[in-house]
């Protein structure tokens with residue numbers, strides 16, 4: 001008796017450890033919260049964002065900037081980075097326990113960091129900087145103020161974006177697993193179930209699917225019409241499901257999804273940790289076609305063969321029933337606080353459905369290898385790792401747009417996601433004057449233009465999606481509009497020189513400002529197109545000469561010169 005009890009205990013212990021959705025344990029006491037506000041989040045780890053899973057927690061800051069940010073534990077500043085988009089002003093702390101904390105979108109750095117950043121900017125004569133520091137430079141104590149919260153970079157409102165990473169692998173880890181929790185007693189919610197007919201073919205926008213509405217009943221979710229679902233011979237399932245921390249609160253991502261067939265786990269996904277290299281595969285995790293055409297986020301509960309994310313268990317989620325019996329399906333979703341919900345229903349094989357073995361098209365691009373295509377007007381080469389699924393490649397040329405320099409080339413389908421950039425070359429139709437050759441660029445019909453180079457009548461670029469592409473020319477210089485410069489140019493009352501800058505096609509490439517011939521720091525906010533210089537002790541009282549030079553990515557240049565009085 002005693003022996004079997006022990007055995008059971010051991011068994012259940014092993015079983016719990018084997019759950020793929022929490023492979024590691026994390027120190028719960030090492031870190032404090034990075035702000036001294038009641039912890040509240042606008043964004044959670046793993047939230048579904050365009051082309052990525054959210055990599056940290058977005059702490060709310062009362063819609064204001066300027067709250068002090070504290071080092072979450074002892075350590076040293078390991079990296080300082082100022083980015084035009086992305087994280088804006090950010091810093092990284094390495095901690096002795098093997099983790100790195102990251103703080104982004106700051107309005108300002110503490111003086112010791114600010115000084116390092118500014119001297120790097122003046123040394124390199126550029127606003128964007130990114131450099132490592134070693135453990136001998138800036139040592140910090142838990143609770144020390146390191147900066148102030150803000151809204152810099154690609155931030156849509158004042159908040160602190162906070163991450164915890166594995167220092168060695170740089171994988172981002174859910175900060176709530178370190179005890180930086182957000183109170184949450186609300187169970188995650190199921191919205192809709194989807195049944196996909198895969199039938200041996202790779203998942204694509206042509207895969208047929210059926211939506212089944214759900215209802216909550218006695219603490220469990222069920223189908224709103226209680227009957228057995230007929231499953232295709234090779235079926236995949238998908239769900240729309242969300243979490244919130246308060247009944248009327250904003251929706252966040254889930255922590256885990258588990259799918260089982262007759263008590264056998266056939267699919268799991270969990271947002272414990274992931275790598276930046278894999279995060280774009282959210283477009284494979286979700287039904288990308290449904291997202292792009294209907295704006296809905298369906299968690300496909302089957303894994304595409306080219307999906308590199310390591311958030312899944314060992315099974316791929318395909319369901320191929322081999323008999324005519326009734327089987328039981330059960331979904332369990334959890335949030336990071338441990339609340340869970342289940343959805344159960346019965347399934348049976350659809351006897352009229354069968355598995356197809358081959359792609360119908362001839363020109364197959366395989367997810368597991370390099371692929372290429374060329375003709376007299378276009379060449380493309382997709383390295384292995386670009387596709388999530390095999391595709392029957394399709395190409396078409398369509399009529400030239402007015403003012404463009406090539407035909408339009410439709411490269412497969414814009415609604416099929418890809419993981420990495422591929423090389424696309426388009427032949428220009430007809431001679432282009434030599435001085436305009438360097439101004440050519442590839443653009444897609446959705447408005448994205450790509451950094452391009454011209455060579456012997458061909459324009460080459462690395463493009464990041466399928467779609468329709470053509471060659472155009474950018475020979476128009478950026479615009480510069482002064483904002484704070486008064487008519488009489490007397491700036492004694494002003495703390496900043498502010499401009500708006502814009503560029504039509506290739507985008508802002510470089511900006512350079514000098515006062516009396518000396519380079520000075522201009523900061524740039526991409527969201528608003530604002531460029532500014534904050535006066536410092538370098539600009540003494542008197543008359544000064546300002547020169548501002550803005551260059552777009554095709555070397556078209558605008559210059560603005562003026563004198564002003566301080």
Ligand SMILES: [Zn+2]
Pocket residue numbers: 043054056057058160161162
């Ligand atoms: Zn964030």
